[in-house]
Amino acid sequence: MKLINRNLNIWNKFKSNKRNKFSLYIFSFIFIFSLFAEVISNDKPIVMSIDSELYYPILFEYSDKSFGGDFDTEANYKDDFMMNKLLIDIIVSILITLHLIPLHHLFITILGQMIGEETCWQD
Numbered sequence: 001m002k003l004i005n006r007n008l009n010i011w012n013k014f015k016s017n018k019r020n021k022f023s024l025y026i027f028s029f030i031f032i033f034s035l036f037a038e039v040i041s042n043d044k045p046i047v048m049s050i051d052s053e054l055y056y057p058i059l060f061e062y063s064d065k066s067f068g069g070d071f072d073t074e075a076n077y078k079d080d081f082m083m084n085k086l087l088i089d090i091i092v093s094i095l096i097t098l099h100l101i102p103l104h105h106l107f108i109t110i111l112g113q114m115i116g117e118e119t120c121w122q123d
Helices: 002-017 018-034 080-119
Strands: 048-050 053-055
Touching: 018 053, 048 080
Parallel strands: none
Antiparallel strands: 048 053
16 A cells, blocks of 8 residues: 555656656657557558559559559569659659648638637737
């Protein structure tokens, strides 16, 4: 019983300091993020888009013929043929994103103005 009270006192003292809580949150986030390191750093794409179709190589095996290749074996995603197909889609997605950024800023500005008018301090 005495040990439990002592541990609770230590925990409460730890939680009372803001810097301790902030550090705990950061290290918890890093730890949880590290659990997915195997998925993030593998040699297959997680999701990819070729010719406006989505593929999930991390979940399914696609043959080289699925992407216009010559072989029935699993596609080599680091091959020049695949890299060229992916590079074209990456350039297109970057261009689309660059066109949407101004619209995003306009939407956020309008939304911020609407929220700001409702929640502003009035004396």
